[in-house]
């Protein structure tokens with residue numbers, strides 16, 4: 001706990017100021033109230049207006065529904081908040097309406113003891129992922145820490161955590177969110193660099209722009225490196241990864257980035273699912289399509305995100321594809337390879353091994369041995385992006401997964417797997433790309 005507070009203060013220099021203000025403010029309220037409140041009766045602690053505890057997710061990437069809140073108007077007593085996660089639209093390919101992603105703000109909570117229950121957690125997409133999960137919380141929406149006191153009751157199917165916030169409002173989320181507005185800011189920042197071209201792949205069903213960043217100048221012998229992320233919008237770590245990767249590629253003093261750009265052009269889709277991101281979905285787009293099950297039959301009506309991206313790949317060509325994801329259950333970073341595609345051969349195996357061994361050297365957060373296991377020969381699902389692309393272009397293609405929880409072999413007790421570590425992981429990824437570039441074609 002002490003460490004958590006220290007971490008928070010270190011990362012937000014203004015926190016000390018806020019703290020001082022609020023103590024003074026609190027004292028004033030108590031002084032003013034002293035004459036009004038009879039002896040022994042609890043005086044108001046920290047509010048000028050008594051709206052009590054309120055929950056809201058009506059914002060970019062937000063998701064929660066309130067069932068009920070106990071004692072919401074009272075101060076200094078325990079409060080139980082029963083909440084439900086709102087499901088994505090029904091997904092035909094997966095025969096379910098997915099949910100696990102949550103992101104909401106609770107206001108009026110300073111020094112109040114909260115007991116939060118996600119009452120429908122057990123009906124979510126991956127209930128076996130809840131044990132050992134710790135909810136993420138933030139006071140400034142920049143620094144996210146874990147709530148140690150999180151537990152899953154398997155019998156009741158309820159995920160609960162207990163927290164006494166130190167500020168008036170607190171945000172809780174499944175993982176450090178990467179809302180659509182931040183994506184827009186990222187695109188604006190990256191496209192400001194003179195070496196970057198921004199292309200519009202198309203528009204989504206909700207009318208969002210689907211962005212493709214091209215970094216580097218095309219040339220006869222240049223390799224075409226595609227990296228895409230967030231087909232599953234609830235996997236926000238994937239776009240934090242992209243942020244780290246993009247900043248490294250554009251660092252003109254970085255020798256790895258410079259060498260990469262001499263040999264390759266990067267085609268990057270930092271967010272494949274803007275609608276799902278904005279709506280607060282876990283796994284699907286506005287029509288309920290699981291985009292990572294659409295690569296064998298994308299349509300403009302149901303999965304335009306995949307349709308337009310695949311069209312651009314056909315026009316440009318692909319020598320390398322990394323598809324970046326997060327896994328709810330497995331507490332490791334790992335790569336899911338293409339052993340099961342019909343085109344799998346010694347050349348692709350050698351490339352994949354070379355990539356993995358370079359990544360192992362660059363980032364101790366990467367590992368081999370824990371993951372999904374390999375598909376049997378010829379048994380890959382060609383509706384999945386990396387399999388479809390590997391097969392279509394006979395190139396090195398894989399899915400990269402990061403944990404929602406933490407890495408079992410290198411735990412970070414305060415934040416778990418975090419946005420910061422996702423960024424560093426994206427940063428390190430470039431070394432492994434460089435290692436395979438000369439051999440891609």
Ligand SMILES: [Zn+2]
Pocket residue numbers: 232235325326
């Ligand atoms: Zn995914």
